Amino acid sequence: MTDTKTVDLDWNNLGFAYMDLPYRYRAYWKDGEWHKAGLVEDSSITINEGSPIIHYGQGCFEGMKAYRCKDGSVNLFRPDQNAARMQRSCQRLLMPEVPTEMFVDALKQVVRANQAYIPPYGTGGTLYLRPYMIGVGENIGVHPATEYIFSVFAMPVGNYFKGGLTPTNFLAADYDRAAHKGTGQSKVGGNYAASLLPGDIAHKRGFSDCIYLDPIEHKKIEEVGSANFFGITRDGKFVTPKSPSILPSVTKYSLLYLAEHNLGMETEETDIYIDQLDHLAEAGACGTAAVISPIGGFQVGDKFHVFYSETEVGPVTKKLYDELTGIQFGDRPAPEGWIVKVPLD
C-alpha cells in the first residue's frame, strides 16, 4: 500500500483551473542540446521580448493526466503517444524534439514531486499534466528560434465539461480553427487562439462549445471544441472523422482500439456529413480533458439535431467510458504498454 498523504482540497469539486503547485520541470535548449534539465520551484519564466513564441507563435504543448489507483499507486496513460505527438508538433514548427525517454522522465518527476496534489481514487479527479515548448531568445525576424524552453507543470482537475457524463449541446462554428493543410494536426497555440472567438460565440448562445466543420466545404464534422468527435451508428459501428486538420487524439485512437478489441465493434475513420446525422444513434466528444462527454444536441444553422438524448448518456458511450476510465484508473486490464507506473516515495 502506497502512502497517499494529500493536501486539503475539495477533491469532489475540482474544476479545470490553474494551480501553482510546488514543482515543475524545466529544460533549456541551446547549441544543439538540452541543458539544466530538472525540477524548479518558480512558476514564472523570464524571456526576451524578441522571442518567437511572443510574435509568431512558435510553441506547442501536450495535455495528459496522472491517475490515482485504488492501491495508491499512480498511472500515466500512454505517455509515449504524447511524446511522439509533441515530436511531430515540433517537426512542424521547426523546433528541437524532446526524446521520448526524457519526456516520460519529466512527467514522472513532476508527478512524484507534487504527489500530495493527486486527487484520491474514487473522486473522479486526476493530476493534469501540461508539457510545453516555446521558442525564445533575441530574434525578431520570421525564422525559428535558436533557444527553446521545455517545461511540464501540473494541477489537480475534475471534469472539463461541467456535465461529466450528462449530455451537453454544441453549435456548428462559422469559423475554422485550422486550414486543411495548416497546423490542425499539431498541438500548437495558434489553433487555440483561432478557436477563442467561435468558442465565445457558442458559450454566449448557451452551448458547451462549438463543433468545427471541415475547412474546405463546411459539410463534415471535424472537432468538438478542443476534443475529437465520435459517433455510434444505428448498426453499432464506432465512427470518427478523418482529416488532416484534426488533432490526432490519443483518447480517440484508444477508443478505436477498445471498441474493436474489447467491445467487438466495427470501427471506421470516415466522413461524417452534417446533413446525414440520422444514421448516428449516439455521439460524443473525447480527449484527455473531456474524457468522454456525450453530445446531446447539435445546432447547425437553424436546425437542431438531437443524437441519443439531451439528458441521458447512450449505452455504448457509457460502456466506452467505463472501459477507458477503468483502464486509466487501474481497475481493468490494459492493453500491453498503455499504463506506465510513476515511482513514488
Ligand SMILES: *Cc1c(COP(=O)(O)O)cnc(C)c1O
Ligand atoms: C489535445 C486535443 C485533443 C484531444 O487529444 P487527446 O490526446 O485525446 O487529449 C483533441 N482536439 C484538439 C484540438 C486538441 O488540442
